[in-house]
Amino acid sequence: MSNADGLGTLGIMPPAQLAHEIRRFRELAPGRPLAVNLLVPFLRRAHVRVCVEGDVDAVVLFFGFAAQAVAALRNAGIMVLHQVGEVTEARKAVADGADGLIAQGTEAGGHLRAVYPLRTALPRILSVAEGRPVLAAGGVSDAEGVRELMDAGADAAVAGTRFLLTEECHAHPLYQARVLGARTTLQTELFGFGWPARHRVVPNAATDRWCASHPAGPRAVLAVNNRTPRLGSAVPLGALRTMAVLQHPRAPLFGPGPALRGMPERVVDATALYAGQGAGQIRSVVPAAVAVRQLAGLAPTP
Ligand SMILES: Cc1cc2nc3c(=O)[nH]c(=O)nc-3n(C[C@H](O)[C@H](O)[C@H](O)COP(=O)(O)O)c2cc1C
Known part of the structure; x- marks a missing residue:
């Protein structure tokens, strides 16, 4: 992404792995800007240290607040962006x-x-x-969408689903295929064991079974999930992957880990198929550089 003039962003992962990925980024995209996304519920001090030592250009915080981390990052000259959902945030x-x-x-x-x-x-x-740049995230799948947001006052657009559907993404190919073929998405809380929160997904066997009468999920399941936020922040991030593989559509214990390449095909019906409302407009999996060019209006969107 960064090689194509986008701002490539590494997602949160265990700190040692993040340090490795930052070094890999520097080899693959020397001199290009790099952002790291840190989800506050899973944030450790070591993540901040790795970002500072790795001299990343920007950190994006989401899902909570961490004033000390903001101060430490800014003191190190790192730009801090905060993804927010509402005025109070x-x-x-x-x-x-x-x-x-x-x-x-x-x-x-x-x-x-x-x-x-x-x-x-x-x-x-x-x-x-207060005059700070405001980027906009949600449902952007092509250059027209980017232009509309910028006409509405955004300084830039942030796209997630478009980059889920790229060749470089580690998502399971069947997950990508389900998103490409999606006719609808669903806002639910079903996949909230360890991280009880709303999320938008493409429906699968798990949501068909458990979200039919209430999109958020059955009350009993949500009650269990709501007891687990500390569990989510205490277990290593790698445990989410193990849990994802063990999940089954008939057993309503669903963590937030997604279906990744290399996992068995069946996980696609038991894990969260995260995707935004723009999913239906995206026609193909393309290299990330092509997706950046399409969003920038420099390449045609088929
Ligand atoms: C597959 C997927 C994974 C995401 N992972 C993260 C994440 O790790 N951290 C984060 O801050 N936001 C994450 N997001 C949300 C994005 O920050 C952003 O709000 C969203 O992707 C924008 O909407 P769009 O998906 O319609 O482009 C994710 C979104 C998707 C689709």
């Missing part, structure tokens, strides 16, 4: 010292803090950004 991010905000709309795939679609969320968040 935007104000808190500004108070913590964030250099910029990412306004998330409910169209977004994956975990959601958004409560409004972007057409409502963006102006609200812009109004409290």
Whole structure:
């Protein structure tokens, strides 16, 4: 992504692995900007240290606040962006010292803090950004979508689902195929064991079975999930992968780990198929550089 003039972002992973991936990025994209995404529920001090030692350009925080981490990163000259879902979160991010905000709309795939679609969320968040740059995330799949957001005042667009559907993504190929063929997405809390939170997914056997009468999931399952946030932040991130492989659509104990390449095919019906509302408009899996060029309007979107 960064080689194609996007801002490539590494997701959260165990700190030692993150350090390795930062070094790998430097080899693959020398001199290019690198961001690291840190999900606050899983954030450790070591993540901050690795970002500082790796001299990354930007850190994106999401799903909570970590004022000390913001200060440490900014003191090291790292730009801190905070993805937020609403005005109260935007104000808190500004108070913590964030250099910029990412306004998330409910169209977004994956975990959601958004409560409004972007057409409502963006102006609200812009109004409290105090001049900081505001990027917009949710449902963007092509250059027209990017242009619309920028016309509405965003400084840039953030795309997740478009990059899920790239050749470099580690998602299971069947997960990618389900997203490509998706006619609809669902906002649920089903895959919340260890991280009880709203998320947008493409339906699969697990959601067909457990979300038919209530999209969030059965009350009893949500009650169990709601007791587990400490568990999620205490176990190593790698455990999510193990749990994903053990899940079964008939057993309503679903963690947030996604279906990754190399896992058995059956996991696609028992794990969260995170994707945004733009999924239906994306026609093919392409190299990440092509996706960047398409979003920038420099290559045609088929
Ligand atoms: C497969 C997938 C994984 C995601 N993982 C993360 C993540 O690790 N951290 C994060 O801050 N946001 C994550 N997001 C959410 C994005 O930050 C962003 O809000 C969203 O992708 C924008 O909507 P879009 O998917 O419609 O482009 C993820 C989204 C998807 C689809």
